[in-house]
Amino acid sequence: MAEELSLLLGGAQGAGLESSANILTKIFGYLGYGTFSDREYFSNIKGRHSYIHSRVSSNKLPLSLTYPVQILCAMDAETVFTHFEDVEEGGFLVYDASLSNVKGELIPSIEPKLRERLKQTFKKLGIDSAIGSLTAYLHESKGVNVIALNYSEILSELGKRFKLLPQQASRYLSSIIVGAVVGLVQLDPEAINLAIQSRFRAKPELVEHNKFAVDLVSSQIRERYGLTYKLDPSRLGREEFLVVSGNDIVAMGKLVGGLRYQSYYPITPAADESFTIESYQKLIVDQKNLGSAVVIQTEDEIAAITSAIGAAMCGVRSATATSGPGFSLMVEGLGYAGQNEVPVVITYYQRGAPSTGQPTRGGQQDLLFSLFASHGEFPRIVLSSGDHEEAFYDSIEAFNLAERYQVPVIHLLDKFLANCISTMAVPDLSKVKLDRGKISSKVGVYKRFSLSEAISPWVPLGSDVVQWYAGDEHSEEGHIDEDPINRVEMYDKRMKKLEIMDKEIPPESRAVFLGSHDAEYLLVGWGFVKGVALDAIEELSKKGLRGAYLNIKMFTPFPSDYVNNVISEFEKDKVIPVEHNYLAQASMAITLNTGIKLEKAIVKYTGRPIYKHELVHAIEKVLEGSRREVLTYGQ
């Protein structure tokens, strides 16, 4: 019996993979398993290779992925060629038997470099490039159980049963994949029915078709192969899960946090968040109206940030969501918010950069950019979330911080988190508080930028006072003022917030030490690295090597003393930054704020997530003396 299952489902973009993943996640959820799934895809609507990589656990809520996988299900030939090396010895490969003669070099969508690598591999293995030869090799040399199903026969049987045209039946390719996993892991039929019903609630006929296809495939596997992947029953003991993508959970956090205005311009991987918000914008529960959130698709990201600033001035919790190219356009607006002390939240999903970069792949290359973006000096908060749960509470806290300190807040996330589907605990709202800072409805003479305090009382635009804002250096009243003494007073007033924030925001919420203080090495990272870092540490602890992780959550105001203290407990060559960028940017931020220069680094910038197996290996190498490890696993 196994505690875990890793699986990879691959097929052409647009062929229904997301549907398969959704149903499988729900099935595993009903059965009490924790799952974590990454979706990898090209910037393409239909046809290019995409895949879902999942980890299912009986004893934890997984927050990272690893290779090899025990089950590989291929909708098409490209999946087999792209991923055959990802299958564990003795694992399972499900593919379409009719593809046996397809040769790798004839698939036009495989990118030239991969085609070249495949050629070399085939040469090395001494096999020709047909799928049949490949599967025979996998079977003979790696003991992989090769399950060749006839997809077109299955689909035509489905078509016959429900009188579907061939092109209609072909839409159920995704059910074949679900059926294969269900058959191999011998999952409970009741859970399967519930999951399919939940997915196709609005279309009852699809429920029947899907059930039929899943049933057909799973029973074929049982009858013909009798093989089973024996997964332990879940020991998690949960009653329920929230099944969400990173985009979804941030949308939920924002709505709970009182979001009233969200602007966006379409961009991957941020746009789905705004979709989710718009789907739930009418906050009506049991006929009770709890308010509403307006979502505006603006003409560009400049309008996204500037309209969000306008809305925030009116006293509503206001945000925008974007990725690197969009944030680049927002930079002037960000400075305006800083200069005018406007509490606006920018949810920033990093993707492979620079320029268009890798629109659908992940990265953490924009940390330094977000810290310094826009001309001039002004206080801002840069906040980062390590997993779905953190992302939820941080989305709420971003508004609290923005309003308490009247500063722009950049909430840094990435494509990995945005697209990963996680089974998480339903958030506990009893601890959540909304803090609106010095918002008031004062009547009478009002100075928006009163110098009486660094954080002036805030009466929203449209209240019973008249007030002015200006991007120019301004007087207390908000009028243009170039007087040198006023300049210093106003400049100091703004910058003083840095000190106030540093004093007030608890350091232990800005950096979190995870692990025991007697650890032998320390990984330092931020954002999505958290999950895989903790998993790698756990894996190495089984070998007797104790490690700890420092999760940096806020880069400005930076928790300098806290980080300094943690790092100082370790020998410097046992402190290893782990990041999804080239420069180890968080490591540079540490140097900037503490003076500590870290020499080591484990980095990955392929656009794919860091996997546990490769991180474990890299940590070992760094502890043996390597200075820098560059990770590249994954397609």
Next chain:
Amino acid sequence: MASNPNDFRTDIWMDWCPSCGNYGISAAIYKAYAELNLNPTKTVIVSGIGCSGKTPHFVKVNGVHTLHGRSIAFATGIKVANPQLKVIVHSGDGDLLGIGAGHFVALGRRNLDITVIMHDNGVYGLTKGQASPTLRKGLKTKSLAEPNMFNAVNPIALALASGYTFVARGYSMLSEHLKDLMKSAIQHKGSAFLDVLQPCATYNDIHTAEYYRKRVYDLSDNPEWDPMVKEQGREEIGKILQAWQRSLEWDNRIPIGIFYQNPKTPTLEDTLSERLPSYRETPLPQQPISREDGTPLIDQTAFTRLFSDFIVKVKKV
């Protein structure tokens, strides 16, 4: 009862050049606001960058002096967040039709109830008189090294094409006429555009007060001129076409007045109100987000109900 125009003056010194067209525009603002009896706390002037950008500092209503080209975008957020506010944009021709042209078009598409008043003097005054998008090709205003290389955009036609439902032109030296246009624009429900011709005494030595005096005529001098769409759908095309045709007049005679007005098109606020029941009655800033103790209005129960589609109940063994 109308208030006093002087009540809308601030004590900030106007630092525009002597005989700048902006003085005429400001005079029209004070009078229009007084006659409309605007509530200064519920009125917002949003401006961009340049000489026109300073306008809000001289008017005692809320003022948001923003970034170059972005006045409409800021104004959009303000108006959507609080539809009870009167939002009036004062921006230059460079602001609106050069760097900010995308926002100009987008506002027309939305028909959000914002008034856009364009200070149209053909030059970028504050940076020493470069050619603006409304300066015609081949003209060489005072500070240009060579004649302007680009064709001018037609602001009236662009506004019509973008979907503005009130399109008019005024002239800064005809302050009383301009005031009336401003009032109509502000009272119009929907995106309103008012192109205000103004001399730049310092940098535009072609489009002088003398130049306009000879050419400007009021569309409504012709008793048959009727820019108003009274029935949605039927009259629209004809009214747009006649406005478009007039917008092409320039060299000898320059029309001012209302080119087009269509109060029948639903505004963005109408659309939002249909979608969000409480949008108009309880504007977003007045909607509570938390209880008195700071706990969110969306509590545990509400969360579970709202997002039930995302919740998977584990099967009991």
